[in-house]
Amino acid sequence: MGIITISRGSYSRGMEIAEKLSEKLGYECVSREVLLKASKDFNIPEVALTQAMQNAPSFLDHLKHGKKKYIAFIRKAFLEYIQKDNIVYHGMAGHFFTTGLSNVFKVRITANLEYRINVVMKRENVSQEEARKLLEDLDESRRKWSMYLYGIDTRTPYLYDIVLHVDCMQVDGAVELLYNISKYKCFQTSPESQKKLKDMLIAARAYAIIVDKFPDANVKCKNGVVLVSVESSLAVEKRLTNKFSKLLKNIEGVKEVKTYVIPFET
Amino acid sequence: MYGMDTNITELYDLVLHIDCINADGAVEIICDVAKRPCFHTTPVAKRKLKELLEAAKNYSNSSASAS
Numbered sequence: 001m002g003i004i005t006i007s008r009g010s011y012s013r014g015m016e017i018a019e020k021l022s023e024k025l026g027y028e029c030v031s032r033e034v035l036l037k038a039s040k041d042f043n044i045p046e047v048a049l050t051q052a053m054q055n056a057p058s059f060l061d062h063l064k065h066g067k068k069k070y071i072a073f074i075r076k077a078f079l080e081y082i083q084k085d086n087i088v089y090h091g092m093a094g095h096f097f098t099t100g101l102s103n104v105f106k107v108r109i110t111a112n113l114e115y116r117i118n119v120v121m122k123r124e125n126v127s128q129e130e131a132r133k134l135l136e137d138l139d140e141s142r143r144k145w146s147m148y149l150y151g152i153d154t155r156t157p158y159l160y161d162i163v164l165h166v167d168c169m170q171v172d173g174a175v176e177l178l179y180n181i182s183k184y185k186c187f188q189t190s191p192e193s194q195k196k197l198k199d200m201l202i203a204a205r206a207y208a209i210i211v212d213k214f215p216d217a218n219v220k221c222k223n224g225v226v227l228v229s230v231e232s233s234l235a236v237e238k239r240l241t242n243k244f245s246k247l248l249k250n251i252e253g254v255k256e257v258k259t260y261v262i263p264f265e266t
Numbered sequence: 267m268y269g270m271d272t273n274i275t276e277l278y279d280l281v282l283h284i285d286c287i288n289a290d291g292a293v294e295i296i297c298d299v300a301k302r303p304c305f306h307t308t309p310v311a312k313r314k315l316k317e318l319l320e321a322a323k324n325y326s327n328s329s330a331s332a333s
Contacts, residue, residue, distance in 0.1 A: 161283045
């Protein structure tokens with residue numbers, strides 16, 4: 001029993017590895033399904049969610065928090081999905097969405113630029129220069145995306161349990177290695193990890209409800225007790241407390257809703 | 267020295283976070299990977315290493331004579 005997230009550099013054959021690994025483990029392989037679920041749950045076109053996950057933030061995103069809202073919806077759908085367990089997820093943000101869940105095996109697949117250029121040239125039928133430009137643009141867009149949302153470059157090794165360079169090891173070698181590591185005790189689902197994931201899901205559901213009006217709110221949950229921290233005037237503390245309680249108390253598993261108002265700096 | 271951040275994962279074949287895997291697990295993984303055919307020493311690799319060594323020797327000798 002376990003959950004594996006695979007972050008893949010574009011054109012690094014990460015999808016192939018995820019599919020083969022899930023087959024070998026007998027786990028469900030998930031990627032686009034998360035977006036489809038979020039699209040259905042929140043009635044938002046899949047294309048808008050895809051753009052939120054792929055494109056660098058625009059000037060409007062900084063002002064309107066549109067990307068933040070969509071990511072909150074996707075995160076909720078993602079956590080609901082992985083709660084089923086025995087999942088290999090490949091795509092963006094899995095490692096961010098599972099930060100704090102140490103039993104989730106977080107993998108990054110990468111390859112050197114020349115290797116990726118060759119893959120692009122074959123797949124997209126473009127010249128070497130076009131392939132190089134395409135990869136540079138994609139990498140920069142992803143870097144900006146993760147910096148904007150999480151303040152960390154996705155290439156930072158601290159985000160993952162293992163980073164594999166596929167050039168030399170090849171797809172089958174990587175699959176075999178990841179299969180062996182996924183059997184380690186530390187990557188098995190336990191009652192404690194399930195409890196932690198449940199709290200994380202409650203917090204994600206709560207944030208998805210309030211993100212539209214309170215994009216900068218910080219929502220946490222421990223043992224079913226939800227804590228919403230929000231920057232506001234102390235004069236409206238009571239009103240906010242009642243509002244959050246009313247909005248969030250019916251989420252499955254919520255025992256109590258607490259509100260912490262951080263006074264505006266004057 | 268090299269114009270690159272050592273934290274950039276593209277520099278390595280394998281990067282391991284030992285928090286969860288632990289030292290023994292890391293040893294096991296590295297041994298497993300090291301046995302893969304692509305990491306075996308070949309005549310071509312030996313020749314390349316020899317060339318690198320020669321270049322390094324020449325560079326250090328020229329640096330020593332210049333100073």
